[in-house]
Amino acid sequence: MPRTGALLPLSREHHTSLVMARAARKAADDNDPVACLAAIARIEAHWHNLLAAHFEQEEQLIQLALETLDRESVARILAEHAELRALASGHCALEPTERLRRFADLVAAHVRYEERVFFPQLQLHPCIASKATSHSINHPER
Numbered sequence: 001m002p003r004t005g006a007l008l009p010l011s012r013e014h015h016t017s018l019v020m021a022r023a024a025r026k027a028a029d030d031n032d033p034v035a036c037l038a039a040i041a042r043i044e045a046h047w048h049n050l051l052a053a054h055f056e057q058e059e060q061l062i063q064l065a066l067e068t069l070d071r072e073s074v075a076r077i078l079a080e081h082a083e084l085r086a087l088a089s090g091h092c093a094l095e096p097t098e099r100l101r102r103f104a105d106l107v108a109a110h111v112r113y114e115e116r117v118f119f120p121q122l123q124l125h126p127c128i129a130s131k132a133t134s135h136s137i138n139h140p141e142r
Helices: 007-030 033-068 071-088 096-123 131-138
Strands: none
Touching (some): 033 071, 033 096, 071 096
16 A cells, blocks of 8 residues: 555655664674674664654554554554664663664564554554645644
């Protein structure tokens, strides 16, 4: 199902996160401590530059459409957001290679699930499919 409305920019941002995940996996597989720390620094910058706002927007959409969404899907998305926040924001106790592997695996699974299962559910909600919601989520009134 092609993305529309508020989901279109979020879907496009998934590509950037998948590229980041692939680079994280490569750094972990190479097992070079300097490369691992550099990959972690890029992930933390990605968190601040994109992912934090991306998750906030998705969670706002979830609240908007909560009554029409599958509860298990919502629980999964929110749990994965919480784990990805910890992995990407610098608050992670895992050693660098394990942190990178977990980040790579979880991003890939999370994006796949959102695109194949969760976004189609969200897109059925009339407010989310509209262009107006996309603008209001990305540019809230202050």
